[in-house]
Amino acid sequence: MSELQIEEKMKAALEAKFQAANAIVQRKNRVWAEIEPSKLPEAMAWLKAEGYGHLATVTGFDEGENLGAYYHVTDTHVLVTLKAKTPRANPVLPSVLKTFPGGLSYELELQDMLGIKVEGLPPGQRRYPLDEDFPTDQYPLRKDWKTEEYLAKNPLFKPEAK
Amino acid sequence: MSKITIPFGPQHIALKEPENFMxxxxxxxxxxxGVNLGYNHRGMEKAAEGRTYIQNLYLIERVCGICSHSHTTTYITNVEELAKCETPKRALAIRTLFxxxxxxxxxxxxxxxxGYEMGFETLFMYTWRDREQVLDCLELLSGNRVHYSINTLGGVRRDVSAEQKAEVLKRIDYLIERTNYYIKLATEEPTVAARTSRVGMLPPEVAIERNAVGPTARASGIxxxxxxxxxxxxxxELDFKVITHNTNDVYGRLVVRALELVESYxxxxxxxxxxxxxxIAVKMNMRxxxxxCVNHYEAPRGEDIHYLKSNGTDKPERLKVRAPTLANLQSVAYMLEGGWLADVPLVIAAIDPCMSCTDRAVVWDPKKGKKQSYGWEELRKMSIEQYRRRGVDFTRL
Structure with missing residues (x-):
């Protein structure tokens, strides 16, 4: 397994330093690991110091009991994906903007689309990506949010008369 | 002097799509x-969860009017990786060709x-005329100019014949000749250099910090x-160079893109x-x-990344799409700061924010209630006719 040396080393380091769970080397250039949200900013700072300086994107998810996000970080060759889960009842994730200032729109997206509160965002942010008159207590990417129900409740979205 | 805040967009004549710069x-x-986005949110990620993998192919193609192939290829690479599908080599080659x-x-x-933004409209006319050659290649190979729909689960939908190959190569030779002229223009024409040098500066360390991708990053030497x-x-398996330039400005972005054209040819x-x-294709299980899995792709504007999660059904559990412009817009705010108001359209255009374009016209006559669509030949004939009535003859062109 010499060709996966970098990936295996990354996996081992994440497990040792940040107690990462379910860490796997999926294939060449792909490493996945799950970490505690409290360790996220620290892990991101470490990754950046190791040369993984590009936060490709952040994918929010809804797994039922838990909400959370995948942070896809890369040194342009190896793509490391960190998974952070947070309970649905009180979903909070720490911001990684201190390390990756370019990730602002990704974090705003977590707040708007999944209702995960991101702690440590700079104040005075406009919402993104949803429209300013979209209800603030509805989160479209949650699995229990149904497009049809939303459209049915809103008289403005009546199908156009042909 | 007192400070004034002006909103630039979301509707502004210098912008081709809705976005707002304060x-x-x-x-x-x-x-x-400051950059504000979200005026064009279409809910595609949610929509994808309610569609089957094959239906999503056509949805994802419409994420962007220009990078249509980029998005479907990233999506389909993910689907095929999850389905453990052995895509034929010929299909992969045709995808790369597209x-x-x-x-x-x-x-x-x-x-x-x-060219248009720097006030060099002749360049705009020239390149868009030449661009018709490559659009003709795409139409010849796929039947469509912009949304090629060449990808399908397990391969591609159309093969490349020997005649098509000869025709494409002929047009590419013409484009190589034209592009050499554009490279000469970009590197030697003093007005181009004067308008673009030291405009919209993005130092490499800022480009890295703000996650810049594609030609925007490469023009900062990354x-x-x-x-x-x-x-x-x-x-x-292909022999090509990664083009970089170290001037960190709009000029560098112009040179990078012009030289990348040569690598593409x-x-x-x-x-x-x-x-x-x-x-060209194999059968694939739809469940x-x-x-x-997560895969990225070098779209014309930079890194395009998709995440896909499957759940055993024929529909995805979650699909995440991040297009290159979203990554690059964080850098635009930096490029604008310290610059001049008159440079704003050029700087914004320099990251190549994405817009859609369309080709065929559909004419609807409300009196007769009739719809008729016109193809390229008919439109061309009609316009020549119209000018002839005015006394100008274009038939020789």
């Missing part, structure tokens, strides 16, 4: 800039837009290209001359076992 001005100089033709069409379009760094399709020729034999 510019704080001191006289003509910009002291700070990817490079798309880059040529996108870069030529950009050179035109940049050799970042997914095709080389994490090869997909058949890029590891090289790759198109390599692919067409060495097309592997074999089938995909639970799993997740």
């Amino acid at each position: 510019l704080v001005l001191e006289g003509e100089q910009i002291t700070s800039a 990817a490079e033709l798309e880059r040529v069409h996108s870069h030529l379009l950009w050179v035109g837009v940049a 050799a970042r290209d997914v095709r080389k760094d994490d090869p997909y399709l058949i890029y590891n 090289k790759m198109i020729k390599q692919i067409l001359n060495n097309l592997p034999e074999g089938p 995909i076992a639970p799993g997740e």
Whole structure:
């Protein structure tokens, strides 16, 4: 397994330093690991110091009991994906903007689309990506949010008369 | 001098698509800039969860009017990885061919837009005329100019015949000749250099910090290209260079894109001359076992990344799409700061923000209630007729 040396080393380091769970080397250039949200900013700072300086994107998810996000970080060759889960009842994730200032729109997206509160965002942010008159207590990417129900409740979205 | 904040967009004549820049001005100089987005949110990620994998292919193609092939290829790479599908080599080669033709069409379009924004409208007319050649190639190969729909689960939908190959190579030779002229223009024409040098500066350390991708990053001297760094399709078998430039300004972005065109022509020729034999598609199971994967792709504007999670059904559990412009817009705010108001359209255009374009016209006559669509030949004939009535004859062209 010499060709996966970098990936295996990354996996081992994440497990040792940040107690990462379910860490796997999926294939060449792909490493996945799950970490505690409290360790996220620290892990991101470490990754950046190791040369993984590009936060490709952040994918929010809804797994039922838990909400959370995948942070896809890369040194342009190896793509490391960190998974952070947070309970649905009180979903909070720490911001990684201190390390990756370019990730602002990704974090705003977590707040708007999944209702995960991101702690440590700079104040005075406009919402993104949803429209300013979209209800603030509805989160479209949650699995229990149904497009049809939303459209049915809103008289403005009546199908156009042909 | 007192500071004034002006909103630039979301509807502004210098912008081709809705986005908003809050510019704080001191006289003509910009002291700070903020980017606001979300005016064009279409809910595609949610929509994808309610559609089957094959239906999503057509949805994802419409994420972008120019990078249509980029998005479907990234999506389909994910689907095929999850389904453990062995895509035939010939299909991968044809996908790569389309990817490079798309880059040529996108870069030529950009050179035109940049020319237009710098007040060099002849360049705009020239490049858009030449871009028709590559659009004709795409139409010849796929039947469509912009949304090629060449990808399908397990392969591609159309093969490349010997006649098509000859025709494409003929047009590429013409484009090589034209592009050499544009490179000469970009590097030697003093007005171009004067208008673009030291405009929209993005130092490499800021480009890295703000996650810049594609030609925007490469013009700041960062050799970042997914095709080389994490090869997909058949890029590891192709001979090409990653073009970088170290002037960190709009001029650098122009040079990078112009030189990348040459690399794309090289790759198109390599692919067409060495097309592997074999089938173009294999059958694939439409239900995909639970799993997740993430893949990226070097679109004309930079890194495009998709995450896909399957749940055992024929519909995805979650699909995440991040297009290159979203990554690059964080850098635009930096590029604008300290610059001049008159440079704003050029700086914004320099990252090549994405817009859609369409070709065929549909005419609807409300009195008769009749619909008629016109193809290229008919539109051309009609316009020649119209000018002839005015006394100008274009039939020789």
